Amino acid sequence: MSAVIQATELSCFYGLVLGLNNVTFTIGPGITGLVGPNGAGKSTLIKLVTGQIRPSSGRLTVFGEEPWNNPGVLGSIGYCPEHEHVHQDLKPVDWLRSLAALSGVPRGETLQRSELALTAVGLSREHWKKRIGTYSKGMRQRVKLAQALLHRPGLVILDEPMNGLDPMGRHEIGDILRGLQRSGVHILISSHILDELEALCGSFLMLNWGRAVAGGSHQEIHADASRLPEQVVIRTDRPEDVVEYLRSAGLLRGYYLEEDRAVVWVRHAERFYAEWTGLLGGCPARIFEVQSRATTLSGLFEKVNS
Amino acid sequence: MPPNPVSIVAGFTPPAPGATPLLSVIPAVLSLELKAWMGPKLWVKLICAAIGLIVLTRLSLSRSNPAQFERWMLDVVALKFVPLTCLAVGGGILRNAIRSHTIEYLWTRSVKKAHLVISAWVAAVVVVTLLTILATVIVHATGSFSGIDRDWQNLPMTCAAEIALILPVTAIAVALGVWTGKYMVAGLLYGFVVETGISRMPTNLNLLAVTRHVEILLNHARQTLEGPGSMAVLQSVGALLVLTIAALLAACIVFSCKQYSIGAEKET
Numbered sequence: 001m002s003a004v005i006q007a008t009e010l011s012c013f014y015g016l017v018l019g020l021n022n023v024t025f026t027i028g029p030g031i032t033g034l035v036g037p038n039g040a041g042k043s044t045l046i047k048l049v050t051g052q053i054r055p056s057s058g059r060l061t062v063f064g065e066e067p068w069n070n071p072g073v074l075g076s077i078g079y080c081p082e083h084e085h086v087h088q089d090l091k092p093v094d095w096l097r098s099l100a101a102l103s104g105v106p107r108g109e110t111l112q113r114s115e116l117a118l119t120a121v122g123l124s125r126e127h128w129k130k131r132i133g134t135y136s137k138g139m140r141q142r143v144k145l146a147q148a149l150l151h152r153p154g155l156v157i158l159d160e161p162m163n164g165l166d167p168m169g170r171h172e173i174g175d176i177l178r179g180l181q182r183s184g185v186h187i188l189i190s191s192h193i194l195d196e197l198e199a200l201c202g203s204f205l206m207l208n209w210g211r212a213v214a215g216g217s218h219q220e221i222h223a224d225a226s227r228l229p230e231q232v233v234i235r236t237d238r239p240e241d242v243v244e245y246l247r248s249a250g251l252l253r254g255y256y257l258e259e260d261r262a263v264v265w266v267r268h269a270e271r272f273y274a275e276w277t278g279l280l281g282g283c284p285a286r287i288f289e290v291q292s293r294a295t296t297l298s299g300l301f302e303k304v305n306s
Numbered sequence: 307m308p309p310n311p312v313s314i315v316a317g318f319t320p321p322a323p324g325a326t327p328l329l330s331v332i333p334a335v336l337s338l339e340l341k342a343w344m345g346p347k348l349w350v351k352l353i354c355a356a357i358g359l360i361v362l363t364r365l366s367l368s369r370s371n372p373a374q375f376e377r378w379m380l381d382v383v384a385l386k387f388v389p390l391t392c393l394a395v396g397g398g399i400l401r402n403a404i405r406s407h408t409i410e411y412l413w414t415r416s417v418k419k420a421h422l423v424i425s426a427w428v429a430a431v432v433v434v435t436l437l438t439i440l441a442t443v444i445v446h447a448t449g450s451f452s453g454i455d456r457d458w459q460n461l462p463m464t465c466a467a468e469i470a471l472i473l474p475v476t477a478i479a480v481a482l483g484v485w486t487g488k489y490m491v492a493g494l495l496y497g498f499v500v501e502t503g504i505s506r507m508p509t510n511l512n513l514l515a516v517t518r519h520v521e522i523l524l525n526h527a528r529q530t531l532e533g534p535g536s537m538a539v540l541q542s543v544g545a546l547l548v549l550t551i552a553a554l555l556a557a558c559i560v561f562s563c564k565q566y567s568i569g570a571e572k573e574t
Contacts, residue, residue: 050414053565069562071325075416085407087338089345094337101334103415104321113318120315131346147411152318183316 003061004029004155004186005049007212010058012044019044021210022058027188031181033201034190035301040207042190043082046159049188050079062155075104078153080144082160082190088133092118092143095132096150103151117146122172137164145173149180156180158189162196174200198297206301214300221300229253230269231293235261238285245283321416328421335412335425336432339399343433356444363448375454379464380524383445385517388438388468389475389497395437396430396479397489404566405487420558423480427554430476438468463527471520474546477553478516484561519545 005027012019020041036042047053048060051067051074060066065073087095096114105113118128121142127135132143141164148156158177162170170193177187177200191197197204204221206214214221236242239262246252246264251272253265266272272279273292280287293299366378400423403409412422442465446458478496482489501517512518519542526539 050410052410052414069419071416071418072323074414075321075323075325077414079410079414081407081410083407086411087342087408089342090338094341098334098338098341099411099415101330101337102326102412102417104326104330106321107330116314116318149315150318151415152316152320154320179313180316183313185316 002029003027004063005188006059006061007045008059010048010060011056012041012048012053013056018210020048020207023207023210023212024058025205025212025215027205027215028203029186030202031177031187031189031200033197033204033297034188034207035194035197035204035297036207039209041210042207043159044210045207046079046157046188046190050074050077050157075151076154078148078151078156080148080156080158080161082163084137084140086132086140086143089131091129091131092123092146093128095143096147099147100150105151113150114146117149118143120149121146121176122169138166138169141165141169141173145176153185155186155188158187158191160191161189162191162193170196194298194301204297218297218300228269229265229267230272231263231265231299232272233261233263233289233291233293234280234287235289235291236285236287241285242280242283242287245285246279249279251279324416325418325421326416328418328424331417331421332425332428335422336429339426339429339433352440356440359441359444360448363445364452372454375449379445380521383441384464384468384471384520384524387441388434388471389501389517391437392430392434392472392475393479393482393490393493395434396427396476397483397493399426399430399480399483400561401483401487401489409566419562423484423558423561424554427477427480427557430480431472434472434476435469438472439465442468460527464524467520467523467527470523470543470546471516474516474549474553477550477557481553481557481560484557484564513545514549516546516549519543 003026007023007025010023011021018041023041034042034045044053048055049062049067051070054068062073063076067073067077093111093114096117097110100110100113101107115128119125123139123142123146127139132140135143141161145158145161148158156177161173165173174196177189181187189197189201198218203217204215205212206221214224216224234242237260239257239260242262243252243255243257243264246255246266251266251268253267255262255264257263276290280290363378366382400409403412413419442461446461450458479489479493482492482496486492501515504511504515522538522542
């Protein structure tokens with residue numbers, strides 16, 4: 001797998017504040033989701049990849065080159081920031097034309113490209129005459145996405161692109177991103193909406209507290225995480241007895257009880273899933289349902305962070 | 307069935323690899339800044355500023371006193387209004403983009419940061435020049451309507467001398483703007499120390515003061531003193547160019563090396 005982004009012992013500090021701490025990872029082709037809570041280091045990583053800041057130590061490459069003060073590699077990146085700040089008093093076509101010219105698009109093509117990019121992101125022509133300051137949040141997201149596509153980048157970086165979009169809008173943006181991927185554009189997308197990411201991305205990079213806690217495809221992360229305690233919800237008439245039973249079987253790592261269920265962290269998930277029918281069959285309590293929380297992306301994320 | 311716009315966008319030809327040439331960056335930034343500057347309330351702002359300037363000019367003048375008017379033109383318009391405008395526009399042009407995060411749309415493209423600085427300087431010079439010419443014409447017209455005998459033939463030369471002031475002061479303002487967010491304070495300090503302090507020193511250090519050279523040019527333009535000959539004028543023009551280039555160079559170096567990380571991480 002050829003690396004689109006490669007980090008080797010990468011650290012970035014803002015004075016004494018931690019941004020990223022000695023992370024090593026590879027991001028390959030396709031759509032990759034960047035997952036992590038606030039303060040995990042997602043924005044720092046995106047700033048490093050887009051050449052806005054330079055690493056404190058270690059090395060980061062995009063298409064094999066370091067992005068800091070490197071216009072050559074920045075020309076192959078399209079960036080859609082998270083924040084809402086845009087030139088309020090400009091009309092979208094005017095703004096996009098200037099940005100296209102900055103990216104080296106020939107002057108004669110800037111108008112056509114701007115209009116096509118706006119059409120591609122689903123901003124209807126009737127809105128093009130209005131100033132961006134009058135736009136709704138969703139319309140601004142579309143303009144921001146359009147400006148990232150103007151120069152036909154090889155890698156598009158999207159920071160929370162679904163913010164402010166209604167479900168229909170999210171679906172449309174998802175379709176656009178899949179279309180880009182089919183045409184060979186690689187995408188790095190950061191989002192808090194994990195369900196959307198799960199449906200869109202072929203691989204993930206999970207960050208927390210400035211460290212890369214997991215990376216790879218859903219299956220790879222799941223396999224990596226199988227050695228970790230796994231959260232299982234068992235719906236039962238006597239949660240205390242189930243917990244006691246699992247403790248005596250040597251499988252229990254932690255638990256809490258709810259009214260009709262026991263939420264437990266099992267120590268050896270593979271053994272538990274291989275033997276759970278036999279194991280729980282011997283339990284004095286009645287079991288109504290066993291549910292793993294590590295099958296979804298958010299569950300996996302919780303698991304690797306536990 | 308119409309073609310899918312996504313496939314068209316994905317099929318765009320990538321621009322030539324490497325940094326975008328400076329000659330393409332300058333018009334792009336200029337167009338961006340001018341369009342942003344010409345916002346919806348531009349005319350209202352300009353009319354208010356013009357009325358304010360007319361009132362100020364009328365209040366400051368004794369009728370029919372050309373010498374006082376000339377002095378006022380030099381002291382207030384050329385050496386106060388123009389440098390302060392340069393400071394506000396030049397210092398803010400990149401700093402405001404950094405503060406508002408809109409700079410991210412510019413410096414994440416295939417543009418050298420030094421080219422961005424030079425383009426921002428050109429845009430600031432154009433904006434300040436337009437404002438200065440407008441203000442100078444308004445002040446001249448107010449003087450004429452007030453009964454002061456004005457020589458309109460001097461106006462182009464006066465404007466040229468003011469543009470010679472705008473070039474270095476805007477470059478210094480851009481350098482201060484990329485260096486610190488408190489560029490107005492830094493600019494005023496610079497004004498007090500260098501322009502008001504050092505320029506009065508009877509040593510060669512006063513060659514560093516922009517206003518000293520501009521006074522020579524303005525006096526030459528208005529032909530009010532016997533003084534400055536062609537040599538002195540050439541020397542002043544040369545000094546202003548050197549100061550402009552030095553300030554731009556400093557701005558390019560600071561902007562290219564400094565990291566402007568204003569993210570949530572730093573704020574915490």
